[in-house]
Amino acid sequence: MSAIRAEKTRITAADATPPGVVIDCRIDKIYYGDFVAVRDSHIPIEKGKITSFIGPSGCGKSTVVRCLNRMNDLIKGFRFEGRVRFYDQDVYAPDVDPVIVRRHMGMVFQQPNPFSMSIFDNVAFGLRLNRYKGNLAERVEHALRRAALWDEVKDKLKTNGLSLSGGQQQRLCIARAIATEPMVVLMDEPASALDPIATRKIEELMVELKQKYTIALVTHNMQQALRVADKTAFFSVDISQDGRTGYLVEFGDTRQIFEDPKEQLTQEYIRGEFS
Amino acid sequence: MKRFEQFSASDAISGPPSKADYWVDRSFRTVTHLCAWLILAIVIALLWQIGEKAIPAIRDYHLGFLTSAVWDANKDQFGILAEIWGTLYSSILGLIIGGFFGVVMAIFLTQDFLPPLLAAFFRTIVELLAAIPSVVYGLWGIFVVVPVLRPVANWLNETLGWIPLFSTTLSGPGLLPAALVLAIMILPTIAAVSQDALRLVPYRTKEAAYGLGTTRWEAILRVLLPTASAGIFGALVLGFGRALGETMAVAMLIGNSNQITLSLFSPANTLAALLALNFPEAGKVEVRALMYAALVLLLITLLVNMLGTALMHRTSKALGVKTR
Numbered sequence: 254m255s256a257i258r259a260e261k262t263r264i265t266a267a268d269a270t271p272p273g274v275v276i277d278c279r280i281d282k283i284y285y286g287d288f289v290a291v292r293d294s295h296i297p298i299e300k301g302k303i304t305s306f307i308g309p310s311g312c313g314k315s316t317v318v319r320c321l322n323r324m325n326d327l328i329k330g331f332r333f334e335g336r337v338r339f340y341d342q343d344v345y346a347p348d349v350d351p352v353i354v355r356r357h358m359g360m361v362f363q364q365p366n367p368f369s370m371s372i373f374d375n376v377a378f379g380l381r382l383n384r385y386k387g388n389l390a391e392r393v394e395h396a397l398r399r400a401a402l403w404d405e406v407k408d409k410l411k412t413n414g415l416s417l418s419g420g421q422q423q424r425l426c427i428a429r430a431i432a433t434e435p436m437v438v439l440m441d442e443p444a445s446a447l448d449p450i451a452t453r454k455i456e457e458l459m460v461e462l463k464q465k466y467t468i469a470l471v472t473h474n475m476q477q478a479l480r481v482a483d484k485t486a487f488f489s490v491d492i493s494q495d496g497r498t499g500y501l502v503e504f505g506d507t508r509q510i511f512e513d514p515k516e517q518l519t520q521e522y523i524r525g526e527f528s
Numbered sequence: 529m530k531r532f533e534q535f536s537a538s539d540a541i542s543g544p545p546s547k548a549d550y551w552v553d554r555s556f557r558t559v560t561h562l563c564a565w566l567i568l569a570i571v572i573a574l575l576w577q578i579g580e581k582a583i584p585a586i587r588d589y590h591l592g593f594l595t596s597a598v599w600d601a602n603k604d605q606f607g608i609l610a611e612i613w614g615t616l617y618s619s620i621l622g623l624i625i626g627g628f629f630g631v632v633m634a635i636f637l638t639q640d641f642l643p644p645l646l647a648a649f650f651r652t653i654v655e656l657l658a659a660i661p662s663v664v665y666g667l668w669g670i671f672v673v674v675p676v677l678r679p680v681a682n683w684l685n686e687t688l689g690w691i692p693l694f695s696t697t698l699s700g701p702g703l704l705p706a707a708l709v710l711a712i713m714i715l716p717t718i719a720a721v722s723q724d725a726l727r728l729v730p731y732r733t734k735e736a737a738y739g740l741g742t743t744r745w746e747a748i749l750r751v752l753l754p755t756a757s758a759g760i761f762g763a764l765v766l767g768f769g770r771a772l773g774e775t776m777a778v779a780m781l782i783g784n785s786n787q788i789t790l791s792l793f794s795p796a797n798t799l800a801a802l803l804a805l806n807f808p809e810a811g812k813v814e815v816r817a818l819m820y821a822a823l824v825l826l827l828i829t830l831l832v833n834m835l836g837t838a839l840m841h842r843t844s845k846a847l848g849v850k851t852r
Contacts, residue, residue, distance in 0.1 A: 327738060358743030366732040369755045372656070379740045382750070 265447040275300045275437060275467045276321055277338040284314055290316050294501035296486050298437070303459060303468040305478035305507065308488030309527060313499025317488070318439050318471050322358040323351035339437075342508075356383065359430030363442040365422035367414030367429070372397075372406050375414040375425055392432055399465075400428035401458050401474035420451025427458065430467065438462065440470045444477065456481050475523065478507060485510040487519050529532075571610040575830075578823050585820035595822055599786055599802070601810070606817035608824065610786040613824070616798035618703055618782060621792070622710030626754070627764045629711070630718030634760075637719070638726045651723075657709035658716035666780030669709040674698070674781070677705055681793045698793035701783035707792075709777050714767035721766055725759025726752060758842045767838030773829045775800035844852060 271277070276298040289310040291313035298304045298321075306314035316325065323344060325331045337344040344354050356379075367375050376393040385392065393410075397403040404423040405419070414425050423443060430438055440459070444452040459468060459481050472478050478485050485507040491498045503510060503519045514520045521527060536542060545553075585593070589606060596607020633654060637647050673733055681698035688694045698704065706764060729752055737747040753760070783795020799821055 322739070323733070324739060327735075352741050352743050354741075355739060360739035362732060362735060362739065364732050366730070366736040368733060368736065380749070382740060382742060382746065410721055426736070429736075433740075 273299050275340065276469070279320060279335045279337070280316070280317065280320070280333075281335040282332075283313070283320060283325075283334070284330070284332040285328065288496060289498045291488075292491075294486075294488070294499075296501065296504055298467060299484065300467050301465075302356075303463050303470055304486065305470045305472055305483050306486050306488065307322040307472060307475055307478050307500070308502075308521075309490060309498070309522070310473065310488045311497050312488040314471050314486075314488045315441055316499070317486075318441055318469050321437075322355045322360060324355070324360065325448060326351045356433070357435050357436040357437070359424050359433070359486045361423070361430050361438065361440045361443045364420055364446055365426055367417070367422050367425050369413060369415055371411045372414050372417070372425060373410040376428045376432050376506055378429060383433055384450075385433075393428075396428040396432035396449040397425075398463070399431060400424045401454065401461070402428055415514040417493055418451070420447050420454060423447060423451070423455060424458065431462070435466070437467045437469065440468060441450035442471050442473060444506055445473060452477075475511075479511055482507045484506065487514075487516075487522065489518050489522070529809045557579050575826065578819060578826060582816070582819040584824040585657070585708050587815040588819070589820065593778050593817070594824065597786055597788060599806075601806075601814045604813050606814070606820075608799065608802070608821050610788050611797050611799045611802045611821065613788045614703070615772055615798040615800070615828075617796065618707045618710060618778065619768055620799060621703065621707035622714060622771045623764060623768045624711075625708065626711035626767060627718055630715045630763070631722050631760055632679065633715070633719040634726055634763075635753075638723050639744075639752070641746060650771040654716050654719050656716075657712060661775035662774065663714070663780070665713055667711050669777060669781040670701070671706050673705045673708055674700060674702075675716060677708075685793065692790040696789070696791040696794045696826040700795075701781050702793045703782065704792040706778050706781040706796075706798075709781055710771045710774055713774060713777065717770055718763045718767040721763030721840070722756070722760045725756040725763060728757045728759060729764065758839050762836045762840030765832055765839065769832040769836065773800055773802050773825065779804050799828075800837035 260337070274297040276292075278298065279298045280291055280294045282289055282293075284480050294317065296317070297303070306318055308314050320327045320333055320519045321337055321339075321344070325333070332509065333345055338526075339354070339357070343349070368378065370378075373390075373393055377389050380389055380392055394403060394407075397406060402421060405421060406425075417425060423446075427438075427443075443459075447455065456477060459470065462468060463483075470482060483506065484504070486504045487502045487510060488499050489502045491500055503514060503516045505515075510519060511523055514523055533540075533543070536827075557696055563727045585606070589596075594608055594612065595609055596605070598605045598607050599609040600606075614727075633650075633697055637651055637654075642650065681694075681702075681704065684694045690823055733751060733755055734747060737751040742750065778798050779801035783800055784797050784801055785795040787794055787842050789796065803818055803825070805820055806814065807841070
């Protein structure tokens with residue numbers, strides 16, 4: 254793992270986390286090497302809501318969500334300036350191990366990525382990792398039920414997770430992510446590799462899941478954001494300083510972003526004038 | 529093939545391939561097919577000819593050949609149980625040692641523990657091990673490994689002699705030096721094939737492990753190794769196949785004594801060493817027996833290699849990746 258040190262965090266009373274906000278993400282700059290990938294963006298993620306991240310490709314929406322649970326630390330040259338507060342904990346504090354952060358935020362990826370092991374073992378993975386001592390089978394069933402997959406797999410829990418269809422695999426990954434009851438689930442374009450029917454299922458599932466979990470959703474599909482998200486962050490790319498730096502253009506309630514955008518750029522994007 | 533030209537514009541550049549193009553295409557295909565079938569033909573011919581030469585001995589000794597440990601050319605009594613035992617024992621020992629280090633090496637070289645340049649350097653070094661001639665390994669074994677092992681072995685024999693593994697002293701050549709040298713000889717194969725298996729694990733699988741909050745070692749032990757397990761198993765089987773057939777170094781180090789013993793320090797014999805050392809002076813009857821022994825060795829190695837290849841294909845299928 255490359256040596257990553259968060260820049261000295263500047264937490265003052267003025268920017269204390271507002272109530273109801275689970276993750277308060279304030280980005281000054283995200284670097285990959287010398288390249289500034291994202292700048293000047295502030296996104297508060299509220300409890301029990303789906304916050305979607307939309308914008309043209311290359312705008313850094315994925316990078317932003319992946320910096321919440323420090324997944325980007327795996328990439329060489331990644332450097333974060335700003336601060337991410339998870340409740341009142343600074344995620345990038347020098348004494349915080351990224352591994353611990355990731356255990357508290359579940360993540361679902363663009364490509365379904367179940368492990369090459371049984372369906373049961375896939376869901377039980379996080380439980381075993383955290384040395385869960387209780388009833389494993391009960392937890393696994395619970396997670397699979399909540400991921401709306403139980404009925405389809407209850408008779409074949411021993412078969413390899415990779416034998417499922419793409420949509421089922423993605424729901425298995427969701428079950429795996431929520432089995433340890435994280436407070437937050439980060440979803441990085443979870444439906445973009447799926448067909449429309451599987452996508453619909455995942456969307457219904459997300460709405461179901463927000464009762465219990467806070468969800469951050471990256472999507473390239475504006476309609477998806479409109480269908481499921483409570484809050485929407487619109488990012489765009491700034492190509493002025495000969496680079497491609499993403500930044501937050503507008504953040505607000507999803508309805509407001511889609512029906513009454515404040516920014517010119519948001520309007521153009523929502524109208525489909527660029528993508 | 530003028531059929532399509534009537535639809536094209538007058539300045540169209542598209543046209544049919546020439547007769548020569550077709551000819552080259554066809555002959556290339558024929559040659560590749562021939563080469564592929566030739567390999568199969570050679571394997572079959574090899575099995576056939578050795579089998580044919582072994583038939584008289586098979587008729588004389590039947591399966592008793594496999595269960596007798598006497599090899600006495602003067603009395604025309606031949607059996608290869610001791611050699612089968614020695615072959616399997618030395619190879620399994622070599623496999624345990626070489627397999628462990630080979631897999632650890634593969635993890636070390638593929639999981640970003642080293643800067644890329646240094647990793648490439650180490651990879652080359654490991655591959656170089658495969659280029660050292662077998663006879664050099666044998667000499668090294670005699671002049672370096674045996675003298676180094678002897679005091680340790682004899683100390684073990686004195687203090688822990690009641691354990692069957694240490695029940696004899698090491699007076700020179702023996703199973704352990706042979707197995708150690710075998711381990712080093714099969715290490716490059718195991719390391720190389722295991723590296724391929726580990727590299728086949730898609731990045732998204734690793735990402736999933738990290739996303740769940742695994743440490744690096746947890747990701748390797750709980751996800752990476754199980755995912756690549758069939759491929760690594762294939763690597764071990766391939767290494768085992770090499771160990772079974774290795775001749776020169778083993779013949780120089782194993783002591784060529786028809787004993788069936790658990791002791792690591794006792795001299796023993798292997799099929800390959802038996803063949804190499806007995807052929808030059810064998811009479812007609814002994815040659816037939818040697819042919820039978822050669823057939824047995826060939827069948828054992830073929831079986832082991834086929835198993836390894838089949839298992840490797842199963843990993844790639846399980847992962848849903850196409851290897852070729």
